[in-house]
Amino acid sequence: QVQLQESGPGVLKPSETLSLTCSVSGGSMSGHYWGWIRQTPGKGLEFLGYLYSDGGSNYNPSLKGRFSIVVDESKNQFSLKLTSLTTADTAVYFCVRTRDGHYFDSWGPGILVSVSS
């Protein structure tokens, strides 16, 4: 059973860049899609994007190029980068495994990220 765990800073300031890491254990990263979802009380669950192990990607266009994912299979990790933060980026961020690039069959416990001046 694959397990995911997010790590990273909990508080950032507007205009800064968010970097989160997801550590994967209990399974191989090869041949799977790895992604991120966030959740806020106001907007609910929001798909951010995923990256396939061969480099193919699917990013939410609402993020307007601020978002990227990098997969490092040698470390069993993948990471999120979100630039030009605003207070609207305050959310719980979940790393996920995406089955066939469609739905989300494994989730990390989530990490709360607050953006505040």
Add this chain to the structure above:
Amino acid sequence: IQLTQSPSTLSTSVGDSVTITCRASQSIRSWLAWYQQKPGKAPKLLIYRASNLEDGVSSRFSGSGSGTEFSLTINSLQPDDFATYFCQQYDSSPYTFGQGTTLDIK
């Protein structure tokens, strides 16, 4: 694609059967998943492709529908089932979620 769940909240009792509806703003064929989320936890996949039960999920959960109207039914509610349920479409990107339906104890 917008997904609208109804009701937003449902007050029910242990042993009841409940049905939650998810309506899509356009046809998503059968590309719909259902998740359960408990407070402070990550969502858990229950159903994919509208009616396929994820391994390890109780057979008391079932999904149906296609096109724009879908439902999740939970039979013989157990105390552990009181949670929030979300639908998610993966017909077209960006994938989107419903706003959630919360089951609480009457």
